[in-house]
Amino acid sequence: MKIAVIGTGYVGLVSGTCFAETGNSVLCVDIDAAKVDKMRNGEVPIYEPDLDVLFERNQRQGRLSFTTDLQEAVDMAEIIFLALPTPPGEDGQADLKYILGVASQLSKMINRYTVIVDKSTVPVGTAEKVRAVLGEHLDETLFDVVSNPEFLREGVAVDDFLKPDRVVIGVDSKRAADMMQRLYEPFVRSGNPIIIMDLRSAEMTKYAANSYLATRISFMNEIANLCEQVGADVDAVRKGMGSDTRIGKRFLFPGVGYGGSCFPKDVQALAHTSDQYGYSFKILDAVMDVNTRQRFRVADKLEAHFGDEIGGKTIALWGLAFKPNTDDIREAPALYTIDRLLKAGTNVRVFDPEAMGNVRKIYGDKITFCEDQYEAIRNADCLAIMTEWSMFRTPDFNHMKSLLKDPVVIDGRNLYDVQRMLENGFQYESIGRKP
Ligand code: UGA
Numbered sequence: 176m177k178i179a180v181i182g183t184g185y186v187g188l189v190s191g192t193c194f195a196e197t198g199n200s201v202l203c204v205d206i207d208a209a210k211v212d213k214m215r216n217g218e219v220p221i222y223e224p225d226l227d228v229l230f231e232r233n234q235r236q237g238r239l240s241f242t243t244d245l246q247e248a249v250d251m252a253e254i255i256f257l258a259l260p261t262p263p264g265e266d267g268q269a270d271l272k273y274i275l276g277v278a279s280q281l282s283k284m285i286n287r288y289t290v291i292v293d294k295s296t297v298p299v300g301t302a303e304k305v306r307a308v309l310g311e312h313l314d315e316t317l318f319d320v321v322s323n324p325e326f327l328r329e330g331v332a333v334d335d336f337l338k339p340d341r342v343v344i345g346v347d348s349k350r351a352a353d354m355m356q357r358l359y360e361p362f363v364r365s366g367n368p369i370i371i372m373d374l375r376s377a378e379m380t381k382y383a384a385n386s387y388l389a390t391r392i393s394f395m396n397e398i399a400n401l402c403e404q405v406g407a408d409v410d411a412v413r414k415g416m417g418s419d420t421r422i423g424k425r426f427l428f429p430g431v432g433y434g435g436s437c438f439p440k441d442v443q444a445l446a447h448t449s450d451q452y453g454y455s456f457k458i459l460d461a462v463m464d465v466n467t468r469q470r471f472r473v474a475d476k477l478e479a480h481f482g483d484e485i486g487g488k489t490i491a492l493w494g495l496a497f498k499p500n501t502d503d504i505r506e507a508p509a510l511y512t513i514d515r516l517l518k519a520g521t522n523v524r525v526f527d528p529e530a531m532g533n534v535r536k537i538y539g540d541k542i543t544f545c546e547d548q549y550e551a552i553r554n555a556d557c558l559a560i561m562t563e564w565s566m567f568r569t570p571d572f573n574h575m576k577s578l579l580k581d582p583v584v585i586d587g588r589n590l591y592d593v594q595r596m597l598e599n600g601f602q603y604e605s606i607g608r609k610p
Contacts, residue, residue, distance in 0.1 A: 176356055177207040179204060179252035181245070183214065183278055185221060185332070186294055186325050186543070187258030192226060195233035197361040203241050204248045214241045222502045222529055225333040245277070247249075249284040251480075254354060256323075258294040263440060268447050269298055278305045282312040290351045292321045296381050296441060298448055302345065302374040319351035323376045324381035329435065330500030335386055337362060342369045345377020382448070385441040390458060391426050392433045393465035399429035399607025400472075409607030410589065411593045429606045431508035431561060431587040432469035434497030440507045470508045473587040474515040474557050480557070480583065486520035489580075491555040493548055495527035495534045495560025496590075502529040508587070509561040510537070517541060526551035528564055563588040572599050 176199045180191040183205040195201040205211050210220055217234065219227045233239035242248065248255065256440045257274055264270035274295065281291065291309060293302055293387045322345030327335035346352045352371055359369050372380070399409040409429055417424035432438065442459055449456035481488055497507040504510060507530075516523050523542040525534065531544050545551035548567065552575060554560050560567060568590055576582045576599070584596065586605040593610065596603035604610060 176200075176354070177251050177253050177343050178254045178256065178358070179248035179254070180258055180294075181205075182258040182260070182273075183207075183210065183220070183241070183250065184258060184293075185223075185329070185368065186327070187256070187334045188219075188221060188230075189223065189327060190224060190256060190258060190294060190325065191322070192229045192239060193235060193333065193362075194358070195239040196229050196337070199238065199358070200251070201239050202235075202248050203239070204243065204245055205241070206243060208243050210564055210577045211241045211243050216223055223332050224330065224500055228332060242503060245280055246284055246461065247382070249281065249289070251326055252289065254290045254292060254358065255281065256294045257294045261295050261297055266447070269296075269440075271297065271301060272303065274301065275304060275308050279311070280307040283535075285317055287308075288317055288321050288350075290321055290354055292323050292355075293378075294323055294325055295599060296324060296385075296437070296444075297322075299375050299378045299382075300443060301378060319348040320374070321346045321351050321355055322377035323355065323434075326378060326381075326384065329503055330498060338365065339363065339367060341367055343377050343380050344369060345374040345380075345502040346371060347373060373554075382441055383495045385438055386445050386459060386462070388426055389433055389438040389466070390462045392428075392430075392438075393462040393469070393557055395427050395429045396432065396469045396472075396606075397465055400469075402607040406609055408609050411533065412607075414569060428589070430469075430563075430589070431473055431512075431606075432466045434470075434506035434508055435503060436505045439463075470511045472517065472583055472606065473508070473561065474512045476585045477516070477559060478519070479584070480604075485516075488556040489522040489524060490516055490522045491526070491545075491551040491558045492577075493526055493551065493560045493567050494564055495525055496530040496562050496564075498561055499564045500529075502533055504530050504533045504537075507561075510534070512559065512561060513542060522590065524551045524553075524555055527562065528566065549574060549578055554578070554580055556580050557583040557585060560584070560586045560588050560590060563590060572596075572601075576600065 178194050178199050178201045180187045181204045183203050191201045191203045219230050259273040261269035300347045302322045309318055325341055344355045402409040413427045416422050417427050446456055446459040478485055495509040513523055524545055525542055526545045526548045585604045590607045593608050
C-alpha cells in the first residue's frame with residue numbers, strides 16, 4: 176500500500192519504517208528540512224535498538240523516503256498517518272494545533288479518497304475535530320478519519336510495532352476499516368487481534384491502557400513502601416501476586432516511579448478529561464501523588480542515611496534515562512534526584528551509557544559526567560542506582576568496594592540480591608526489601 180506519515184518523531188519514524196518493512200511504500204514528511212536532509216543521508220535521528228537496520232534496509236531498497244513537501248505525500252498516499260506532537264497546553268490539556276493545522280492543509284490538497292489516521296495520543300473527541308477541519312474544504316466522500324493509537328514502548332519499539340499484542344482501530348466507515356485491516360494483517364500473523372471499534376472508544380483505550388499501567392506501578396510502589404515498614408520483601412510479594420493469572424507477572428516492579436513522555440502526560444490528560452466532564456476520577460489523583468512521592472524515594476533514603484552531612488558528600492548515580500535502552504530523560508526520576516542533591520550542596524558524579532549528552536544540556540558542569548560506571552564511583556561516599564541498565568546488573572563488586580569511600584549502595588531498581596550484598600560487606604538499601 177502507499178502510506179504517508181506526517182511527523183518523524185518517535186512514533187512516526189518507527190511506524191513509517193515498520194510499514195516499509197512489511198512491503199509498503201512509505202513517504203515520511205517533516206517540516207524540519209535539516210532533519211529530512213539527514214534522514215535522506217541515512218542518519219536515524221533517534222536512538223532505538225534495531226531501528227537503524229530496518230531504516231537502512233528499507234531506504235536502500237526504495238520503500239522508505241523523506242520529504243518536506245506535504246503535497247507530494249498527498250499525491251502518493253492512500254493512507255496518511257498523523258504522528259504529530261501534542262504538547263501539553265497551559266491548562267495541561269494536549270494542544271492540538273499541529274494536528275488541526277495539518278488537517279487544515281490537507282483539506283485543501285486532497286482530491287481523491289484518502290484515509291486520515293490519528294496515530295498520536297489525542298484526547299477523546301479529537302478524530303471528530305479532525306473530521307470537521309477536513310470537511311471545511313473537502314467533500315465527505317473523499318475521506319475518512321481513523322483513530323489508531325500506538326502502544327509501542329521506547330527501547331523495544333520496533334519489536335512492539337512488528338509484533339503488537341493487539342491493534343486498535345477506531346473507525347466508522349467500512350471502506351476505511353477494510354484498508355486498515357489489510358495494512359495491519361502482516362503484523363498479527365500470530366493470531367493477535369485487530370480490534371475494530373468506534374472512534375471515541377479507540378481514543379479512550381489508549382489513555383485507559385497507559386493509566387492502568389501507571390496505576391499498577393504506583394500500587395506496587397505503595398506495597399513496596401509498606402513492605403519496608405512491616406518487614407516484608409516486595410520481591411517475594413510480587414512473585415506471589417503475579418503468579419495469579421488474573422494479575423500477571425509484568426509491570427509489577429516497584430522502583431523510583433514512572434517517567435518518560437507518556438505515562439505522566441497521559442495520566443494527567445485523562446484526569447483533565449474527567450474534570451472537563453465533571454467526573455472526579457479519584458484513583459488517578461492518587462496515582463499521580465504516589466508517583467510524585469516515589470520519584471524522591473532514593474533522595475529521601477540518601478538524606479536519611481547522611482543526615483545533615485549530605486551537603487559535603489559525593490554521590491554517584493548509575494543511570495539517568497527514565498528506563499534502559501533509551502537516551503530519553505523526559506520526566507526521568509534521576510533528574511529529580513540530582514536537583515535535590517544539588518540543592519543540598521552535594522557533589523554529584525553520574526554515568527549513563529546513552530543519556531549523558533541530554534543531561535549535560537541541562538546541568539553543564541554542575542555535575543561530573545564520567546566515562547564509565549566505575550569512574551563514577553571513584554572516591555564517592557555512596558552509589559545510587561536510578562536506571563536498570565543491564566550493564567549494572569553484574570558489576571565487579573570487589574572493584575566497587577575498592578573505589579567507593581564507603582561501600583554504601585542505595586538501589587532504586589532492586590538489581591541485587593540483598594543477602595549477597597550484605598555478605599559482600601556493602602551497606603545496601605533497596606525498594607521494599609528487608610535490609
Ligand atoms: C509506555 C507504554 O508501556 C506503551 O505501551 C505506550 O505505547 C507508551 O507508553 C506510549 O504511550 O507511547 P514507555 O513510556 O516507552 O511506554 O515506557 P514503559 O516501558 O512503559 O515504562 C514507563 C515507566 O514505568 C518507566 O519509567 C519505567 O521505569 C516504569 N516502570 C515500568 C516501573 O517503574 N515498573 C514497572 O514494572 C514497569
